[in-house]
Amino acid sequence: MRSLFRIFPRTPAFVALLLLAPALTVRAQDPRIQLTHLDHLSARASETVDVSIDERLIQLAAKIFNEKDEDEAQIKKLVIGLKGIYVRSFEFENNNEYSAADVDTIKSQLREPTWTRLVNVTSKREGNVEVYISLVGSNINGLTVLSAEPKELTVVNIIGPVDLEKLAKLEGSLGIPNLGIKSSKKPKDDQ
Amino acid sequence: MKRTTTICITAVVLLSVVYATGSHAKGDDFDSVVKMIEQFYSVKHQSLPFLAKAGMKVAGAAAKVRGGELKRFAEAGSIKLATFEDQNFNGDFIAFRKSLNDAMSSTWMPLIQTLSATDAEQTYVFLREKGDKFNVLVVIIEQQDATVVQATVSARNVALLMKDPEQGAKAITREATIHDQE
Numbered sequence: 528m529r530s531l532f533r534i535f536p537r538t539p540a541f542v543a544l545l546l547l548a549p550a551l552t553v554r555a556q557d558p559r560i561q562l563t564h565l566d567h568l569s570a571r572a573s574e575t576v577d578v579s580i581d582e583r584l585i586q587l588a589a590k591i592f593n594e595k596d597e598d599e600a601q602i603k604k605l606v607i608g609l610k611g612i613y614v615r616s617f618e619f620e621n622n623n624e625y626s627a628a629d630v631d632t633i634k635s636q637l638r639e640p641t642w643t644r645l646v647n648v649t650s651k652r653e654g655n656v657e658v659y660i661s662l663v664g665s666n667i668n669g670l671t672v673l674s675a676e677p678k679e680l681t682v683v684n685i686i687g688p689v690d691l692e693k694l695a696k697l698e699g700s701l702g703i704p705n706l707g708i709k710s711s712k713k714p715k716d717d718q
Numbered sequence: 719m720k721r722t723t724t725i726c727i728t729a730v731v732l733l734s735v736v737y738a739t740g741s742h743a744k745g746d747d748f749d750s751v752v753k754m755i756e757q758f759y760s761v762k763h764q765s766l767p768f769l770a771k772a773g774m775k776v777a778g779a780a781a782k783v784r785g786g787e788l789k790r791f792a793e794a795g796s797i798k799l800a801t802f803e804d805q806n807f808n809g810d811f812i813a814f815r816k817s818l819n820d821a822m823s824s825t826w827m828p829l830i831q832t833l834s835a836t837d838a839e840q841t842y843v844f845l846r847e848k849g850d851k852f853n854v855l856v857v858i859i860e861q862q863d864a865t866v867v868q869a870t871v872s873a874r875n876v877a878l879l880m881k882d883p884e885q886g887a888k889a890i891t892r893e894a895t896i897h898d899q900e
Contacts (some may be wrong), residue, residue, distance in 0.1 A: 568814055575833040578883065584827055584845065586878050591873040599877065620836070702830055702883050 558641065558661035558669020560684050562615045562630035563565060564693060568680065571624050572617035578702030580612040585687075588701070602700050609687035613679055614702050616681040625680050633673055642671070648691070651707030652676055658691065674706060681706070748819060748868040751857060752800045755864060758814050761805040763866075796870035803863050809858035811840050811859075818842060818857070826855060837861075843883055845876065852876045 571708040580588075585606050592599035617625065637644070642659045650656035654676030661669035670689045674681040681704060685694065691710050696704045752763050811833055819828065826844035833840050838861040846853045848870060856867045871879070879886035 528839040566812065569815075569833050570835070573834065573836040575831075575835075576884070577796065577828075577831040577833075578881070579828045579830075581827060584829065585879065587847075587873075588877065595875070601883070602881070700881055 528550075528631060538584045541581070552594065558671075558684070558686050559611060560633065560636045560671060560682075560686065561614070562633075562682055564611060564695055565617070565629060565639045565680070568617045568625055568629060571619065573620050574618040576614065576616040576702070576704075578614040580701055585609050585611065598700075601696060605693050605697055606701070609685060609689060611684075611686035612697075612701055612703060613684040613686075614682070614704065616704055617679065619678045619680075622677045624678070625675075629680070630673070630675055633671075637671055637673070642669075645691070645710075646656065647711045649709055650674065651705075652679075654679070656706065660690075672708065729888070746798075747825065748798045748800075748855065748866065748867075751818070751855065752841070752866050754817060755802065755857075755859070755866065758817065759805070759807050759809050759859075759864075761802050761807070761864070763800040763802050763864075782822060798866075798868040800866045801864070805862060805864075807859050807861055807864060809822065814859075815840070815842075822855075832884060841884070843879070843886075845879075854879065 544609055564646075589607050592603035594600045594603065620623070636642075637659045641661050643662060645658045645660060647657045648656065651688055652674050652688070654674065656672065656674045660667050660669045661675070667690055669687070670683075670685045670691075672681070672683040674683075683694075683703060683706070685697075685703075688696075691708060694703075694706075695709055698701050698707070747815060751867075815831065815833070822828070822844050826846045829843045829845050831840075831842045840857070840859040842857040844855040846855075851870050851872055854867075854869050854871050854876070856865075856869075857866045
């Protein structure tokens with residue numbers, strides 16, 4: 528072994544990298560973002576909403592929603608495969624109650640290669656709305672909406688296979704606020 | 719005779735209220751949450767008979783506690799209710815929220831939490847499975863009042879709660895408290 532290290536002096540570093548790589552990959556692909564950095568805003572916000580629907584609750588929803596009820600049947604179909612829905616929303620009395628640094632605590636987690644920002648997204652919200660998706664291969668495994676309005680900051684983090692269309696259908700249910708998000712890009716010809 | 723009958727009826731109603739509340743008062747997270755509120759805000763919760771003296775309708779309270787009007791959301795007889803009235807709930811709600819979440823995290827799933835600095839109102843909804851049913855724990859703290867409700871609900875009603883968690887939590891509390899019946 529010593530002779531191997533002598534022949535290939537970088538072998539220990541390479542071995543360490545090989546050992547660490549799976550852990551780093553798993554971490555890099557985790558689409559759950561930390562929202563606790565925003566907790567301090569509750570003290571300044573006039574209204575704070577915090578929704579946490581983890582995998583157990585989603586499985587529960589998928590199990591108990593009634594297929595005979597049109598609404599519930601739709602939600603049931605949409606939540607199958609999801610692993611979590613997390614929402615933090617802060618409403619403020621005045622402008623500038625949250626800082627760019629607050630927004631950056633979220634944006635800093637939404638970096639490539641895990642996250643890709645979607646362009647061509649519109650929302651009925653006034654401020655800046657950004658939508659990010661997390662991909663594993665060609666499959667979406669997470670979506671995050673960051674809506675920064677002058678008097679409102681909202682972050683929606685959905686874990687699992689979800690796209691804009693699904694998000695639009697889930698708005699108003701399961702604690703997901705009505706963001707009016709849609710793609711401004713016309714869909715390709717129907718197949 | 720009439721007076722004796724009235725006393726008997728009142729006694730029966732009061733005893734059933736005491737039984738209904740007392741039977742649930744054995745070591746559970748419900749009690750821990752009530753104690754936590756008492757310690758954090760230096761307040762005391764009131765039992766239902768006490769509230770009755772304060773102008774509430776005892777028969778109505780008994781019916782509610784035993785599931786009479788709660789059948790819409792909660793299973794009959796499954797309600798645990800603690801109320802705090804006319805007390806001061808000024809305090810660091812962020813610190814309270816953290817303590818509550820830390821205490822509940824091992825057995826309960828948080829569903830929704832809302833804080834309103836404007837109205838000084840906090841709402842917390844937790845869920846946990848209980849066989850084929852569910853326990854819902856709702857904590858609502860306002861400026862001068864607070865309510866802690868734990869109820870057993872069917873899977874069907876959990877679905878309704880999850881569809882609109884904020885309104886669902888309010889409905890459970892509305893049904894479990896006395897004031898709204900008036």
